[in-house]
Amino acid sequence: MIVSTVSIAFPNRIRQRRSLFIFILGAVILIVGIAALLSLGGKGTKFDTAYDAHGDTGAFLFGSLEQGQSYSVLQTFWLFAARTRTLWMLGGLALMALYVALNRTLLYSKSIAPYVFVLPFLMTFVIFFVYPLLSTTIMSFQSIKSDSSEWIGLKNYIDLFNNNTFYTAVTNSLRYTVITCALLIPFPLLLAYMLNSKSMKFAGTFKAILFVPVLSSVVVAGIIFRMMFSELDGAMMNQVRGLFGLDPIIWLKGEWTAMFAMVLLCCWRWTGMNILYYMAGLKSIPNELYEAADIDGANAVQKFWNIAWPLLKPTTIYVLTISIYAGLAMFTESYMIFGNNSSPKNYGLTIVGYLYRYGFEKVDKFGFASAVGLVLLLGAMIINLLQLRITGVIGRRKGE
Amino acid sequence: MKKFLALVLAVCMMLSLTSIASAEVTPTKLTLWTFISQHDAYYYSMADAWNAEHPDQPIALECVTLGYDEMHNKLKVALQSGAGAPDICDVEVGQFPNILAYSDHLVELESYMGDYMNQLVKSRLDLYSKGGHLYGIPYHIGATVTFYNVPMLEAAGIDYTTIKTWDDWYNAGLKLKASNPNVYMGNVETSTQWQTSLMITQQDSAFVDNSDEANPKPTINTPAMLKAVQTQQSWLDAGIAMVCPGGQVDTEEGKAWVATNVCASITMPLWYMSRFTGEIGDAEKGVYAISTCPVFEVGQSQSVGLGGTGTVVVKDNENYDLAAQFDVYAKATKAAAVKIWSELGFDPCNMEVWTDTAVTHDPTNKFNQYFLTNAFDTLLAINVIKGVASTAINPTINTYLDTTLWNEVYVDHADAATALEEAQTAIEGEIF
Numbered sequence: 001m002i003v004s005t006v007s008i009a010f011p012n013r014i015r016q017r018r019s020l021f022i023f024i025l026g027a028v029i030l031i032v033g034i035a036a037l038l039s040l041g042g043k044g045t046k047f048d049t050a051y052d053a054h055g056d057t058g059a060f061l062f063g064s065l066e067q068g069q070s071y072s073v074l075q076t077f078w079l080f081a082a083r084t085r086t087l088w089m090l091g092g093l094a095l096m097a098l099y100v101a102l103n104r105t106l107l108y109s110k111s112i113a114p115y116v117f118v119l120p121f122l123m124t125f126v127i128f129f130v131y132p133l134l135s136t137t138i139m140s141f142q143s144i145k146s147d148s149s150e151w152i153g154l155k156n157y158i159d160l161f162n163n164n165t166f167y168t169a170v171t172n173s174l175r176y177t178v179i180t181c182a183l184l185i186p187f188p189l190l191l192a193y194m195l196n197s198k199s200m201k202f203a204g205t206f207k208a209i210l211f212v213p214v215l216s217s218v219v220v221a222g223i224i225f226r227m228m229f230s231e232l233d234g235a236m237m238n239q240v241r242g243l244f245g246l247d248p249i250i251w252l253k254g255e256w257t258a259m260f261a262m263v264l265l266c267c268w269r270w271t272g273m274n275i276l277y278y279m280a281g282l283k284s285i286p287n288e289l290y291e292a293a294d295i296d297g298a299n300a301v302q303k304f305w306n307i308a309w310p311l312l313k314p315t316t317i318y319v320l321t322i323s324i325y326a327g328l329a330m331f332t333e334s335y336m337i338f339g340n341n342s343s344p345k346n347y348g349l350t351i352v353g354y355l356y357r358y359g360f361e362k363v364d365k366f367g368f369a370s371a372v373g374l375v376l377l378l379g380a381m382i383i384n385l386l387q388l389r390i391t392g393v394i395g396r397r398k399g400e
Numbered sequence: 401m402k403k404f405l406a407l408v409l410a411v412c413m414m415l416s417l418t419s420i421a422s423a424e425v426t427p428t429k430l431t432l433w434t435f436i437s438q439h440d441a442y443y444y445s446m447a448d449a450w451n452a453e454h455p456d457q458p459i460a461l462e463c464v465t466l467g468y469d470e471m472h473n474k475l476k477v478a479l480q481s482g483a484g485a486p487d488i489c490d491v492e493v494g495q496f497p498n499i500l501a502y503s504d505h506l507v508e509l510e511s512y513m514g515d516y517m518n519q520l521v522k523s524r525l526d527l528y529s530k531g532g533h534l535y536g537i538p539y540h541i542g543a544t545v546t547f548y549n550v551p552m553l554e555a556a557g558i559d560y561t562t563i564k565t566w567d568d569w570y571n572a573g574l575k576l577k578a579s580n581p582n583v584y585m586g587n588v589e590t591s592t593q594w595q596t597s598l599m600i601t602q603q604d605s606a607f608v609d610n611s612d613e614a615n616p617k618p619t620i621n622t623p624a625m626l627k628a629v630q631t632q633q634s635w636l637d638a639g640i641a642m643v644c645p646g647g648q649v650d651t652e653e654g655k656a657w658v659a660t661n662v663c664a665s666i667t668m669p670l671w672y673m674s675r676f677t678g679e680i681g682d683a684e685k686g687v688y689a690i691s692t693c694p695v696f697e698v699g700q701s702q703s704v705g706l707g708g709t710g711t712v713v714v715k716d717n718e719n720y721d722l723a724a725q726f727d728v729y730a731k732a733t734k735a736a737a738v739k740i741w742s743e744l745g746f747d748p749c750n751m752e753v754w755t756d757t758a759v760t761h762d763p764t765n766k767f768n769q770y771f772l773t774n775a776f777d778t779l780l781a782i783n784v785i786k787g788v789a790s791t792a793i794n795p796t797i798n799t800y801l802d803t804t805l806w807n808e809v810y811v812d813h814a815d816a817a818t819a820l821e822e823a824q825t826a827i828e829g830e831i832f
Contacts, residue, residue, distance in 0.1 A: 164826065165830070231645050232645055253590075253807060340467075340468070361469070363502075
């Protein structure tokens with residue numbers, strides 16, 4: 001109906017020019033609305049109070065307002081934009097939609113269609129990744145209180161690097177990552193190689209047994225491991241020690257025994273998954289290569305080292321990358337094994353646990369927790385980029 | 401036009417229907433979060449009592465029991481974001497300072513309390529107050545008492561009533577250990593500080609110097625702390641106590657350990673009774689007597705009020721007025737105090753009940769049947785029950801003590817003085 005009204009109102013040529021103007025105007029209005037939203041620093045409806053109390057990001061953009069000082073024209077406009085942000089965004093979208101409606105041929109355009117189809121992904125990416133990332137970055141420079149937030153520069157980062165517990169958390173996370181990577185690559189590879197071998201009996205059964213833990217919930221598994229590693233004499237792991245004539249120990253209060261419990265849980269759960277990756281990799285290696293090696297008189301070990309291992313390199317790099325990420329992001333395993341986020345002498349404290357402690361367990365520390373999150377993101381990114389560079393996935397020139 | 405008229409007609413009918421419906425009283429739905437499963441049965445019974453007494457304002461209560469950390473963290477996030485909080489929520493005293501940071505979102509309860517403000521023990525109300533406003537209503541005083549395993553002590557020739565000081569307790573422990581090496585006189589906690597709090601309160605000390613209320617300071621490297629830690633280390637050295645499995649007796653492992661009947665005495669707040677009748681069960685029925693706690697020197701306070709739960713009402717929700725009325729009804733009235741004792745085994749803050757022997761000595765009461773002595777006889781025999789302040793820095797201090805300090809001094813047997821100095825520095829570094 002709108003379209004027909006508009007097409008009656010405007011002759012063709014004027015219509016097209018005006019409609020392009022409508023599109024640009026819509027985009028500008030939308031951007032203003034989004035910018036106003038972003039400047040809220042994730043505080044939603046409480047922005048008005050926060051802004052009037054001269055806190056929040058608006059103050060960062062335009063300088064702090066002292067008591068009694070009046071708003072400049074730009075500040076007044078920004079305050080107005082922020083308060084009416086929803087209208088701006090909806091209005092901008094409506095104008096852009098109007099442009100599309102006016103130029104109906106756009107709906108059949110081959111150059112635009114792909115963008116429309118990837119839009120759902122892009123939207124998800126922007127809403128759930130880009131926006132939180134930007135918001136976290138802004139928050140990491142702020143002190144977030146229940147009803148206001150204040151720009152405090154680098155204080156969160158200075159506090160973070162002066163805090164000893166942070167280094168404990170980093171050490172634990174790195175240690176856990178290194179150990180899990182060292183175990184979760186060779187053993188699944190070996191098991192996959194064995195399962196893939198033709199002389200393996202009951203391969204299907206073993207595959208199923210090894211894969212079942214992947215399907216278990218980490219919460220359920222964590223509780224069971226907590227019971228297994230209990231310090232009571234009747235607990236399973238102490239019973240196992242008893243079989244070897246050893247005395248029961250307090251598993252979760254020792255630095256390395258606690259780490260052992262966490263690593264064991266991780267290995268138990270993820271060995272099956274990594275076997276699956278390696279099985280897929282092994283299946284893609286053509287049989288002819290093995291046959292040729294057989295003719296050359298290679299034994300099983302030589303075949304593994306000279307055929308399977310090099311051809312499995314992409315799989316290994318993939319497994320290594322996700323293992324590093326999973327190791328650094330570990331939280332639930334520790335939380336469930338220790339029953340909460342505080343473990344004896346912080347033996348089970350990971351970087352994410354540290355973030356959780358400040359973000360959710362303490363009050364008014366969201367800004368600090370955001371700084372922790374960003375440091376973790378940067379750390380994980382640097383480690384993985386280094387790893388990918390060393391293994392040659394990135395940074396190699398064409399034709400090399 | 402016809403369609404439009406039909407629409408108007410339909411809307412009118414809908415409206416008239418709702419106005420008819422609202423003439424009847426529909427129960428108001430209230431949600432309540434708690435972290436102790438025993439509490440929700442209590443609230444349901446109080447909701448039934450409320451509905452019987454207030455037919456014009458019925459409520460439909462829905463209790464949700466969550467884990468300790470989970471519930472408090474969820475509540476904090478809900479209060480901070482201003483959405484998703486329950487109408488009523490139990491908040492543990494150690495977490496209360498954290499929740500008080502969001503006091504703008506909580507109902508100030510003093511106007512609903514009326515005369516109960518004066519009837520309830522003031523020091524307990526102070527724990528849940530800020531700036532002269534009351535935000536949570538307590539269940540109990542949480543007076544510490546010592547539970548003695550009478551048959552075990554008698555077998556070793558010990559009369560528990562003669563134990564008055566920690567020295568007496570220590571010597572009794574040696575005697576017990578000599579006659580039965582497989583049992584322990586007591587336990588040492590590594591994931592909480594019930595006994596240590598009692599010991600330092602007896603010496604007029606605390607974890608926090610609260611003299612400047614706006615700027616509380618941690619006080620860990622005090623002589624009182626040193627004495628408390630060294631006393632407990634000496635128990636471990638003599639083998640009369642062991643580090644409690646699970647870190648303290650109020651954990652799954654701790655309760656399982658108590659149920660194995662290897663412990664001659666347990667010093668805990670009185671509310672631990674409910675764990676005996678609950679999870680520990682009949683294995684220990686008729687075994688323990690409730691008595692006053694030992695002291696360092698005669699004349700020191702025999703008890704301190706520890707633990708506790710303040711029930712808050714969230715202002716963000718529509719029905720906060722009714723929720724606050726129910727909160728007062730369920731926690732502060734005498735009827736509530738009677739139920740708090742008879743169902744939960746707590747020492748209620750409404751002290752009218754303490755001397756009402758019809759209630760306290762009721763022979764059908766499950767707690768009176770379970771223990772060899774009467775809880776209120778012991779409570780009334782205590783010379784003084786002190787209180788412990790809870791400040792904004794207490795959660796930080798507790799985290800350090802429970803994760804690091806106790807494990808250093810009791811599990812790794814580190815030197816107490818050095819460990820306390822380190823703890824003081826570390827905790828000061830955590831407060832920023």
